Amino acid sequence: MAGLFSKQAAVYAAARPVYPKDLFTKLAALTPHHCLAWDVGTGNGQAAIGVAEHYDSVVATDVSEEQLLRATAHPKVRYLHTPDATPREDLVAMLGGEGSVDLITVAEAAHWFDLPAFYDIARRVLRRPGGVIAVWGYNYRIIPVEDMMARFFNTTLPYRDTRAWYCMNGYKDLPFPFNDIGLGREGEPASLDIDHEMSFEGLIGMLRSGSAVTTAKQQGVDLLGEREVKELEEEWGGVSLVRKVTFKAFLLVGTPRAED
Ligand SMILES: C[S@@+](CC[C@H](N)C(=O)[O-])C[C@H]1O[C@@H](n2cnc3c(N)ncnc32)[C@H](O)[C@@H]1O
Numbered sequence: 001m002a003g004l005f006s007k008q009a010a011v012y013a014a015a016r017p018v019y020p021k022d023l024f025t026k027l028a029a030l031t032p033h034h035c036l037a038w039d040v041g042t043g044n045g046q047a048a049i050g051v052a053e054h055y056d057s058v059v060a061t062d063v064s065e066e067q068l069l070r071a072t073a074h075p076k077v078r079y080l081h082t083p084d085a086t087p088r089e090d091l092v093a094m095l096g097g098e099g100s101v102d103l104i105t106v107a108e109a110a111h112w113f114d115l116p117a118f119y120d121i122a123r124r125v126l127r128r129p130g131g132v133i134a135v136w137g138y139n140y141r142i143i144p145v146e147d148m149m150a151r152f153f154n155t156t157l158p159y160r161d162t163r164a165w166y167c168m169n170g171y172k173d174l175p176f177p178f179n180d181i182g183l184g185r186e187g188e189p190a191s192l193d194i195d196h197e198m199s200f201e202g203l204i205g206m207l208r209s210g211s212a213v214t215t216a217k218q219q220g221v222d223l224l225g226e227r228e229v230k231e232l233e234e235e236w237g238g239v240s241l242v243r244k245v246t247f248k249a250f251l252l253v254g255t256p257r258a259e260d
Contacts, residue, residue: 015202015205015206015208015209016043016044016046016108016206016209017138017194017196017206017247018046018050018194018196019046019047019050019107019136019194020192020193020194020195021050021053023050023136023192023251024050024051024053024054025054026183027051027054027103027105027132027134027253028051028053028054028055028103030103030132030181030183030253031102031103031127031130031131031132032102032130033102033127033130034054034055034056034102035055035056035057035100035102036055036056036057036058036059036095036096036100036101036102037051037052037054037055037057037058037059037101037102037103037104037105038058038059038060038061038095038101038103038104038105038125039051039058039059039060039061039077039104039105039106039107040061040104040105040106040109040110040113040118041061041062041063041106041107041108041109041110041112041113042060042061042062042067042068042071042079043062043064043067043071043107043108043109044067044070044071044072045060045071045072045074045077045079046107047105047107048060048071048074048077048079048105049072049074049077051103051105052074052076052077055076055102055103056076057076057077057078058074058076058077058078059077059078059080059094059095060077060078060079060080061079061080061081061082061091061094062079062081062082063081063082063083063084065081068081080094082094088117088120088121091121092121092124092125095125096125097125098124098125099124099125099126099127099128099131100125100127101125101126101127101131102126102127102130102131102132103131103132103133103134104122104125104126104131104132104133104134105134105135106133106134106135106136107136107137108136108137108138108167109137110135110137110166110171110174111137111163111164111165111166111167111171111174112163115174115175119175119177122256123256123260126255126256128256129255130255131255131256132181132253132254132255133178133253133254133255133256134183134251134252134253135171135174135176135251135252135253136171136192136249136250136251136252137166137167137170137171137249137250138167138194138247138248138249138250139167139168139170140152140153140168141170141247141248142245142246142247142248143245143246143248144243144245145203145235145236145243145245147235148232148235148236151235152207152223152228152232153168155223155228156210156212156213156216156223157212158216159212159213159215159216159219159221159223160212160215161211161212161215164211164212170189170250171189171250171252172187172188172189172250173187174186174189174252176252176254177257177260178252178254178255178256178257179254179255179256179257180254181253181254181255182253183251183252183253184250184251184252184253185252185254186252189250189251189252190250190251190252190253191248191249191250191251192249192250192251193246193247193248193249194246194247194249195244195245195246196244196245196246196247197242197243197244197245198242198243198244198245199240199241199242200232200233200236200238200239200240200241201239203232203236204224204229204232207223207224207232208224
């Protein structure tokens with residue numbers, strides 16, 4: 001798994017949208033304590049940095065060392081490499097033990113996880129009562145360029161990992177066995193708009209950093225060859241145009257169930 005994001009870690013760092021500040025304010029308002037947050041699948045730390053505004057410290061973990069090498073340094077964020085084979089007990093210990101985490105965030109990554117194993121750890125490390133888990137994602141629904149995005153998306157279909165479908169379906173079928181606290185629940189994610197000023201270069205960078213494009217490349221197919229980029233450029237409106245776009249993202253937030 002680490003390989004899918006390690007190969008394009010440099011592109012990834014520059015190309016992805018920044019999450020809105022008020023999302024982190026809203027999440028922080030849900031937890032009574034603000035000692036420790038855990039950002040899982042942190043990549044370059046996009047969400048970890050936002051969370052750090054509200055918590056004393058943030059542990060930010062990822063299976064990809066290459067992604068972490070490009071993560072944004074922050075005095076409150078401790079980046080830790082957690083390879084797939086990291087024993088659950090070690091992870092719990094790294095996070096300070098059971099009941100030590102106030103907020104868990106997973107941005108654009110939960111669909112890649114072994115969810116039963118991850119949720120088991122999440123339940124153990126979340127503070128009780130009071131701990132909150134928030135999972136969000138985005139896909140090719142980007143307004144107002146959704147038609148060109150849909151056309152590009154269709155070209156990626158043969159190279160899609162089945163796990164990516166959770167994301168393509170807007171997390172509507174992502175298992176999320178936690179108590180509903182009014183910000184999206186299992187089967188009914190809340191909507192989250194992420195406004196972003198995007199250059200054409202940024203668009204191509206974002207598309208290049210997608211897992212299906214990497215998989216296609218590994219199979220000798222360039223989904224973003226010269227011709228494809230030219231077509232996208234025409235649809236975008238020119239290579240130098242910067243557009244205001246909105247990612248129609250989706251969010252699930254909950255607390256551990258008493259019985260778990
Ligand atoms: C699409 S990136 C998202 C990165 C960042 N959270 C963001 O919002 O841009 C997905 C990240 O999840 C990481 N990842 C995938 N499976 C993981 C796992 N089981 N544990 C931790 N990180 C994982 C990948 O290495 C990658 O950095």
